[in-house]
Each structure stands twice: as C-alpha cells, then as structure tokens.
Amino acid sequence: MPLTLAAPVHSELIIRKSRFIGCVQPVTGRASAQKVVAELWAQHPGARHVCWALLAGGQSAAVDDGEPSGTAGRPMLDVLRHQDLEGVLATVVRYFGGVKLGAGGLVRAYTDAVAQALLQAQKVPIVRLETLRCAVPYALEGLLRRELEAAGASLLQVTHEHDVVLDFSLPEDAAGVLQARLAEAGQGRIVWLTPAEGLDQAG
Incomplete structure (x- = not known):
C-alpha cells in the first residue's frame, strides 16, 4: 500500500x-x-x-x-x-x-x-475515498445518518427535496459493505444516484 x-x-x-x-x-x-x-x-x-x-x-x-x-x-x-x-x-x-x-x-x-x-x-x-450519493424517504434519514456515522463516512452535502439526497465519502474498501448494509436496512427504498460533480475527494 x-x-x-x-x-x-x-x-x-x-x-x-x-x-x-x-x-x-x-x-x-x-x-x-x-x-x-x-x-x-x-x-x-x-x-x-x-x-x-x-x-x-x-x-x-x-x-x-x-x-x-x-x-x-x-x-x-x-x-x-x-x-x-x-x-x-x-x-x-x-x-x-x-x-x-x-x-x-x-x-x-x-x-x-x-x-x-x-x-x-x-x-x-494513503486512504482512497469514494464519493456516493443516494436518495431516501424522509422517514429513513435518521437511520441513514446513523449508518454513515458507524461506517466512518464524511457527510459532504444534504439536500431536502422530494426525498432527502445525501452526498458522502468513505474509504473505497468500505463502500461496498455499507451499500449492502443499507440495501438491507432500507428494504429497497434507498436509491443510488450519480455523485455530484466537484464533490469527489481523494484522501
């Protein structure tokens, strides 16, 4: 490494x-x-x-x-x-x-x-970071924030629209694990989006 x-x-x-x-x-x-x-x-x-x-x-x-x-x-x-x-x-x-x-x-x-x-x-x-973006119903915002904190992710931006859109970054090797956990916890109600330009951060 x-x-x-x-x-x-x-x-x-x-x-x-x-x-x-x-x-x-x-x-x-x-x-x-x-x-x-x-x-x-x-x-x-x-x-x-x-x-x-x-x-x-x-x-x-x-x-x-x-x-x-x-x-x-x-x-x-x-x-x-x-x-x-x-x-x-x-x-x-x-x-x-x-x-x-x-x-x-x-x-x-x-x-x-x-x-x-x-x-x-x-x-x-050197820790390589990956930036992710997802949309969740308002009812799941608290759950998602707790999961991000537990995973050591950094919240970059939160937008409250029809759903709550969150941009966050975390070490590349932890991204897949977190996505799998969220898929299960959110019961398919978490939608993954393309990260916003300019938010990508390398550690």
Whole structure:
C-alpha cells in the first residue's frame, strides 16, 4: 500500500562548509510543490540552489536547479521511490561553502539530506475515498445518518427535496459493505444516484 507523510520533517547537514537543509512533506501535486519551492527561495535568498524531487504519479519531477545534471533531483527522487511513497515532495536548500564536492559528493549529500529527514518522518497509508450519493424517504434519514456515522463516512452535502439526497465519502474498501448494509436496512427504498460533480475527494 502506498504511503504518504503525516507532516513536514527537516534535516540539516554541513559537508565541507556547504550547508544542506532538507525537507520532506506531503503535497497534492506539481502546483503545490512549485509553491513550496518558491516559498523556500523567499526564505533563503542567499542560497545557491533549491533542488527538489516530487513523487506524485504522473506529476513526478526531479529538478537539479543548476547543480550538475543528475546529481541532485534524480538521487532525491530515488530515495522517495525506495520508500514506496506517493504524494511527497523532497526539497534541499544548499548554501555553497566555497569547496566543490564533485559529482559523487553531491549525489551523497542530496541523498543523505532526504534520507535523514525521512528517518524522522511519520508515514501513513494513503486512504482512497469514494464519493456516493443516494436518495431516501424522509422517514429513513435518521437511520441513514446513523449508518454513515458507524461506517466512518464524511457527510459532504444534504439536500431536502422530494426525498432527502445525501452526498458522502468513505474509504473505497468500505463502500461496498455499507451499500449492502443499507440495501438491507432500507428494504429497497434507498436509491443510488450519480455523485455530484466537484464533490469527489481523494484522501
């Protein structure tokens, strides 16, 4: 099962007078990753490089930011891949200390900065959510709300029309079980509808 991180974690290394400030954190995709990188530049205007690697499905990226090609972004991405992570951004801010490290030294430095941060990070399973929508007679609204609460579902929207229409989300692996329970409890009076656009939520 793919994992993500519960919260950002930092590390810091000093190697031959160069300072490497590493961070690993959960992100949703490339746009949010680029926002984090822009914020790092604002916080560290004196830095020489802000290298980063993003592991997020089709939006993955590895950026050397002026370091020799393949010495920063790619090694950082490899560290994330080996840990079976998804939706994670690794960044390393480098303050140059005046001593060149060589390609091998750079690869080790960027790899270690990310690996050390990950050692302290709390990894959590990625829970895929499914959004469902159903219509029930008013008499069954209370029953349905109790069943949703018991199943750990999140109520997204309730509309009172001819019937009560409820949109809710819950872990994918629990959706089928809940639908079977509701079919029995509602004695066929619960109608399943297509979820509303824009309500779909991935955890």
